[in-house]
Amino acid sequence: MTEIHPAPVEAKDFLDFVNQAQSPFHATEQAVIRLRKAGFQEIKEKDNWNGTLKRNGKYFFTRNRSAVIAFAVGGKYKPGNGFSAIGAHTDSPCLKVKPVSKKERLGYLQVGVQLYGGGLWHTWFDRDLSVAGRVVVETADGKLENRLARIDRPILRIPTLAIHLDRSTSADGFKFNNETHLTPMISTVTKSLTGEPAKALKPDTEINGDIPLSEKHHPVLMHLLSEELKVPVDKILDFELCLYDTQPSAIGGAYNEFIFSGRLDNLMMSYCSIEALIRSLKTKEDSLANDPNIRLVSLFDNEEVGSNTAHGADSNLLPSTFERLSLATYDDDAVSNTISTAYLESLPKSYLISADMAHAVHPNYSEKHDDGHRPHMHKGVVVKVNANQRYATTAPTTVVLREVAKKYRVPLQEFVVRNDSPCGSTIGPMLSAKLGLRTVDVGNAQLSMHSCREVCGTEDVGLAIKLFEGFFEEFPSVDARLTVD
Template identity: 65%
Template sequence: MRFLTYGRPSTCLLHTSHRPTVHFTTSTPSTLATQSASDFIDFVNSSPSPFHAVETSRQRLLAAGFEEIRERDTWSGKLRREGKYFFTRNKSSITAFAVGGKYVSGNGFSVVGAHTDSPCLKVKPHSKKEKGGYTQVGVQLYGGGLWHTWFDRDLGIAGRVLVRTAEGKLDHRLVRVDRPILRIPTLAIHLDRGVSEGFKFNNEVQLTPILASAATKMLNADAEQKNAVHQAPNEDKHAPLLLKILADELKLDGDQLGDFELCLYDTQPSTIGGAQNEYIFSARLDNLMMSYCSITALVNSTKGDSLQKDPNIRVVVLFDNEEVGSVSSYGAGSNLLEITLRRLAAEVETGDKAESSFERAMTRSLLISADMAHALHPNYLEKHEENHRPAMNKGVVIKQNANQRYATTAVSTAIVREVARKRNVPLQEFVVRNDSPCGSTIGPMLSAKLGLRTIDVGNPQLSMHSIRETAGVEDVKHAVALFESFFEEFAVVDEQVFVD
C-alpha cells in the first residue's frame, strides 16, 4: 500500500522550493520473487497452446537431467532409486517423477496435479469462410471463456500439425504464427447505440475472426497459383492463405500438411506491471502458473540431497482438457494417473513385488490439486464471502467447499499447513458464498477414483478466463516454495498424522 504525506503548505506555492513534499512508502517485490515471475513469464510466453506448454516443460525437464521414457515401453529394469523420468501423452499432457533413494514398493506418492489447457478459440475442422469481401476463419469455443475480451485483440495461431514426411510417415509438428494474422473487430458504437448498456453478440456469427481481405487475395490469386508447386490437400476446408501461412511457418510444401489442432492466442507478451511492478499481466494464468510452479518445484527438489533420503516418489502430472470436463484419454478423468502410479508401485526396482503395493501406497500418498483461485476484486466486494477474501501477493490459497466441488479436508489441510510452515509460505483460504455457484477442479474426481487424500490450492488472480488475466508477482515464489517443501517434507510430516 502506498501512503502520501504532505508537508506544511507555504504561502508561496508557485515557487518550486516551496511545493508540498510528497513521500512514498512502497512495497516492491523481492528480488527472488521478480526472478521467479520473470522465469514464469518466459514459460507462459513460450506456451501459446497445451502442446507448446508440454514441450516447454519437456525441455526444462531434459535440461534438469530427467530421462524421457514412453508409456508403450516396459519400465521394469529401467526405473531406479534417485532416478528422474517423464513421459507425454497426446503431446498435450506430461507426467514427471523422481524416485526417492529410500523408496520401497508400497511407499507413498507425493503428487502435484495441474492442467495445460485454458479457454480459447480453436480452428474448426472446416474453417473456410468468405463474407462481405473478407476471408474469415471459423472457430469453436473451447471452455468457458470471457469471450467479449477476445474482441479487438491481436491474435496469432498455434498448436500442432500432422505432417506427411518424405518417407510417407505422419509426424507431429508444433506450429506457432507469432504475429497478429487474425482479429475480431467490434461494431462501431454509431451502428449499435445500445452497446453502452450491454455488449451482446452471437458466438457463432459475431465471434468470427478476419484473416484477410478477399479482394486482396483475388488480386494475388493468379500470382500465387503460378508459384504454388504443391497444393494443400485440405484447401477445400480451410482458406488457402491460412494453409500457405502454416506451410511457410513450418518450411514445408503445402501437400505435406495434414490435419491440425490450432488455438488462437493473444500475441501481446505477458509482462510484469503495476505501479510497483507487483502484478503479472498475462494470458493463460489459469492454469499455466500452477503448471510452471509444479514443474519448477519438482526440478528444484532434486538438486540437493533430499531425494536421496526420500522414501516416496515425487510426481507432477499436467493434464489436458480440464476446462471442458477432463473426459479424454489425456485428461484427469482418464486412467493416466492411476496407471502411472500402479506401474511405479510395481516396476521400480525395489525387490518388493507384493500385489497390494499400490493399494498400500494410496494410504500413504497425498495429491495437491493445483489450480488458480479467485482474488478479491475491489469493484465487486459483494461477490466474495466476507471472511474468505484472498489477496494477490499474500500467499497460496486453500480452496474448500462443503459440497465437494473441492477435495480439501481437515487432514489434507493440516498436512499442507505444516509443509508450508517449514518454508514460511503464507496461506490463505477461499470459500464461495452460499448464494453463488462454485467451480471445480481435477481434485474431486482424482480423489474419488484413487481413494487418495487430496487438497485443492491455487494462487489468487483476477479476470479468470479472460484473454488477459492478472496475478501477483510474489505468489509465483510462494507456490514454488510450497510445492518444493511438499516434495521434500511430506513423507516426514505424514508420519505425524494419525490415519485409520
C-alpha cells in the same frame, strides 16, 4: 537502466515459460525442455519400465503431447510406499480453428472457430490474434509426423461494431452471438487474389479421399502454416490450432507487482509444479536420497472441458502410472511375493495437491466474496474448500499443508464461495474419488479468470514454488506424525 522495483526472478522466469506456451502442446513442450535441462530421462508409456527405473532416478513421459508426467524415485523407495504428487493442467479457455474453417463474407476472408471451455469471450474482440498448436505433416520419406506450429505475428482479428451503429451497447451492454459475431477475419478477398497464398494449393489436393483441403481452409492460412513449418502445403494433413493473443505477457503495476498475461489459469500452477519438483532435487543433496516416496507432477489436458478424455485427469493416466510405478522393479530388486498388492498399499500413503488458480477479491465487486474468505494477491497460496465437494480439501489434508507452509514460511489463505454463488471445480475431486487419494485444492489468487488477458501477483509465483518444493521434501515426515486415516 536499473529497475527501481524489480520483479522477483520467479515472475520473470514464468514470463519466459508462458510466452512460449500458447497451446497445451507448447506448454507441454516447455515443461519437457525444463525437465531435460534438469537431467530427467524420457521414457515411453508404451515400453516396459522394469529394468529402466532406478532409485534416485528422474523420469518423464508425455501423452498426446499435451499432457506430461514427471517423477523422481526416492532413494529409500520400496514398492507399496506412497506418492507425493501435484496435479495441474495445461489447457485454458480459447478459440480453436474448426475442421472446416473457410468462410467468406462481404469481401472478407474469415476463419471459423469453436469455443473451447468457458471463456469470457467478449475479451477476445479487438485483440491481435494468431494461431498455435499441433500439425500433422507427411515427411519426404512418407512418415506421418506431429509438429508444433506457432505463427508469431498477428494474423487474425475479431472487430467490434462501432458504437455509432449500435447505441444499445451503452444502455444494455455488449451483446453478441457466439457463432455469427465471434468469427475472426484473416484477410480481404481483394488482397488474397493478388497474393502468393492464393496459388499455394492445388484444387485437387485431398486428404484420404475427403473433400479438397482447399475447400476446408483458406489457402492463405495454409500458406502461413507451410512457411512456418518449412513443408509444402500439400504435405499438411491436419491440425489442431488454438487462437492466442500475440501481445506478450508482461510485468506491470507501479511497483512491478502484477503479471498481465493470458492462460494464467492454469499455466501458472503448471509452471510452479514443474519448477518445484526440479528445485526439490537441487536444494539438498540428500533430499531425494532419503525420500521413501516417489515425487510426481502430472500436468493434464482438457480440464476446462471436464477432463473426460484420454489425456485428461478423468482418464487412466494417473492411476495407470501409479500402478506401474508400484509394481515396477527398481535397480536389481527381485519381485516380492506381495508385489501384487503394492499399488493398493501405496494409495492410502499418498497425497495429492490439486493446483489450480483461485479467485482474488475484486476491488470493484467485493460483494461477490464471503466476508471471511477474500484472498488477496501477495498474501500467500489459497486453500480452496467447498462443503459440496467441488474442491477435495479436508481438515487433515489442510493440516498437512499447513505444517509444510509453517516450516517454509509460506502464508496460506482460505477461500469458499458465497452460499448464493455458483462454484467452479478442479481435477481434485475426480482424482480423489477415482484413487481414494488424500487431496487438497490450492492455487494462487488472480483476477479476470478465463479472460483473454488475466492478472495475478508477482510475489505469489515464488511462494507457490516454495510451498510445493517444501511439500516434496517434507511430506513423508509430516505424514508420519499424522494419526488420522
